[in-house]
Amino acid sequence: MARKIDADPLSSWRVPVGGKGFALKRRDPGAKPLSGGDKHADKARVAELAREIDTLQNLLFADRRFKLLILLQGTDTAGKDGTIRAVFRETSPLGVRTQAWQAPTELERSHDFLWRIHAQVPRAGEIMIHNRSHYEDVLVPVVNGALDAAGTRQRCAQINDFERMLSETGTVVMKFMLHIGFEEQRERLQKRLDDPQARWKFSPADLTVRQQWTAYQQAYDALLRATSTDWAPWTVVPADSKTHRNLMIATLVRDKLKSLPLRYPPKPELDGIVVE
Amino acid sequence: MARKIDADPLSSWRVPVGGKGFALKRRDPGAKPLSGGDKHADKARVAELAREIDTLQNLLFADRRFKLLILLQGTDTAGKDGTIRAVFRETSPLGVRTQAWQAPTELERSHDFLWRIHAQVPRAGEIMIHNRSHYEDVLVPVVNGALDAAGTRQRCAQINDFERMLSETGTVVMKFMLHIGFEEQRERLQKRLDDPQARWKFSPADLTVRQQWTAYQQAYDALLRATSTDWAPWTVVPADSKTHRNLMIATLVRDKLKSLPLRYPPKPELDGIVVE
Numbered sequence: 001m002a003r004k005i006d007a008d009p010l011s012s013w014r015v016p017v018g019g020k021g022f023a024l025k026r027r028d029p030g031a032k033p034l035s036g037g038d039k040h041a042d043k044a045r046v047a048e049l050a051r052e053i054d055t056l057q058n059l060l061f062a063d064r065r066f067k068l069l070i071l072l073q074g075t076d077t078a079g080k081d082g083t084i085r086a087v088f089r090e091t092s093p094l095g096v097r098t099q100a101w102q103a104p105t106e107l108e109r110s111h112d113f114l115w116r117i118h119a120q121v122p123r124a125g126e127i128m129i130h131n132r133s134h135y136e137d138v139l140v141p142v143v144n145g146a147l148d149a150a151g152t153r154q155r156c157a158q159i160n161d162f163e164r165m166l167s168e169t170g171t172v173v174m175k176f177m178l179h180i181g182f183e184e185q186r187e188r189l190q191k192r193l194d195d196p197q198a199r200w201k202f203s204p205a206d207l208t209v210r211q212q213w214t215a216y217q218q219a220y221d222a223l224l225r226a227t228s229t230d231w232a233p234w235t236v237v238p239a240d241s242k243t244h245r246n247l248m249i250a251t252l253v254r255d256k257l258k259s260l261p262l263r264y265p266p267k268p269e270l271d272g273i274v275v276e
Numbered sequence: 277m278a279r280k281i282d283a284d285p286l287s288s289w290r291v292p293v294g295g296k297g298f299a300l301k302r303r304d305p306g307a308k309p310l311s312g313g314d315k316h317a318d319k320a321r322v323a324e325l326a327r328e329i330d331t332l333q334n335l336l337f338a339d340r341r342f343k344l345l346i347l348l349q350g351t352d353t354a355g356k357d358g359t360i361r362a363v364f365r366e367t368s369p370l371g372v373r374t375q376a377w378q379a380p381t382e383l384e385r386s387h388d389f390l391w392r393i394h395a396q397v398p399r400a401g402e403i404m405i406h407n408r409s410h411y412e413d414v415l416v417p418v419v420n421g422a423l424d425a426a427g428t429r430q431r432c433a434q435i436n437d438f439e440r441m442l443s444e445t446g447t448v449v450m451k452f453m454l455h456i457g458f459e460e461q462r463e464r465l466q467k468r469l470d471d472p473q474a475r476w477k478f479s480p481a482d483l484t485v486r487q488q489w490t491a492y493q494q495a496y497d498a499l500l501r502a503t504s505t506d507w508a509p510w511t512v513v514p515a516d517s518k519t520h521r522n523l524m525i526a527t528l529v530r531d532k533l534k535s536l537p538l539r540y541p542p543k544p545e546l547d548g549i550v551v552e
Contacts, residue, residue, distance in 0.1 A: 110399040112445035118394040123386040154444060161437035168430060169388035
């Protein structure tokens with residue numbers, strides 16, 4: 001009998017609107033709320049979900065009314081790239097686009113911080129994945145002391161307004177914070193350094209950011225509390241286990257797509273046409 | 277002695293925040309609140325203001341902290357093109373960009389209505405003029421019955437949020453509604469039809485829109501009331517007189533630029549350098 005996956009085991013991983021009582025340190029990065037206990041079975045489940053997502057994306061594209069924006073946040077080595085690879089490996093690149101955000105260019109800095117983001121939101125029928133996001137424009141300046149409390153509040157309010165507008169105009173916004181532990185990050189960074197094929201991903205700046213671990217965790221706490229909304233809620237994803245991280249995100253994306261009233265558009269004008 | 281122009285004669289032309297008591301029909305499109313009574317003197321004044329605007333734009337560019345977004349709305353023949361030509365004729369195209377909005381393309385329609393607008397807001401140091409604007413995305417569907425009261429309210433709230441974010445991030449937003457009378461439009465459309473060099477601007481659709489004159493005036497009333505905000509107020513510009521229309525807009529743009537704390541950025545590292 002197939003194991004039934006319901007939404008309940010994930011309720012504590014959603015950041016409540018208003019953020020009351022939420023703190024990352026009370027969420028175990030090693031948790032596996034959706035696991036059946038067998039890693040191979042979990043992996044097979046991810047592969048199956050990836051195929052379902054492909055079918056649903058096809059329908060999303062044909063329907064042309066909804067857009068799906070998926071934001072992946074998380075510290076270095078949290079697994080943003082790996083998630084995209086695993087969850088969307090069955091989906092045609094025609095239907096999914098990815099945008100990886102880095103430090104803004106001079107042109108981008110000469111505009112409001114949402115300017116470059118808005119330009120890269122999904123069009124109708126499309127899934128767009130942002131690897132990092134406009135949340136970096138709060139996290140980084142908060143940790144570096146460039147944004148004070150009032151500035152942070154203003155920026156969070158601007159984000160909430162922006163995401164509400166996206167939601168009201170047909171965009172489903174899913175925000176995932178990939179949550180790994182301090183020791184897990186140490187191991188992953190060391191592995192990156194030691195592996196000639198992964199070493200290019202390592203930057204000495206990663207160690208500086210690692211030294212600010214606590215400051216980043218606190219900045220994340222405040223950010224997730226301030227920007228988890230009815231129209232664009234945050235989900236924290238325990239990410240020490242790569243397989244379970246993929247399983248959880250694939251499940252949530254599949255469930256969200258399934259919950260939309262998607263349909264292949266009726267085309268009555270084609271009735272009775274015979275191709276000879 | 278030079279005639280002093282102060283802001284008072286224009287107070288009744290600003291749409292109050294909240295819109296209380298405002299209606300276009302109580303504003304005379306033939307009014308000339310800033311005129312000295314001599315058309316030639318008024319024209320000379322416009323030319324002088326255009327030169328001042330050029331100097332100020334240069335400073336705005338050097339300062340690199342502010343952006344100026346100017347929206348021009350108004351029915352056909354209200355004088356949007358003519359305003360841009362007269363007010364910015366002395367300003368280098370390097371410092372001023374214009375975007376004329378038409379009916380959205382298929383790609384634009386597959387995004388939220390602010391997507392294409394956001395992509396064309398000014399960068400730091402720049403003046404951007406929108407000939408028509410996101411307000412068309414309320415006016416047209418309201419008049420055509422495609423947007424109900426709730427939809428209109430939602431769209432106006434989205435616009436107010438968007439413009440507040442722009443304002444908070446350093447953009448000065450000036451919104452001008454060029455207000456001409458029904459008879460004045462008749463004369464201008466007829467002239468357009470009769471002049472071989474202007475005829476290309478005429479479209480039979482202009483007459484359809486003219487037949488909806490009252491509906492558009494009412495839609496404008498509601499729109500101006502709902503979207504005149506502290507951060508992006510509307511000014512109605514009486515526009516039956518082209519010279520006075522230019523005089524009023526040039527005066528307001530010049531005054532606004534002068535009110536900003538602009539300065540040539542100090543560069544102490546250049547002190548004492550001698551070019552030989």
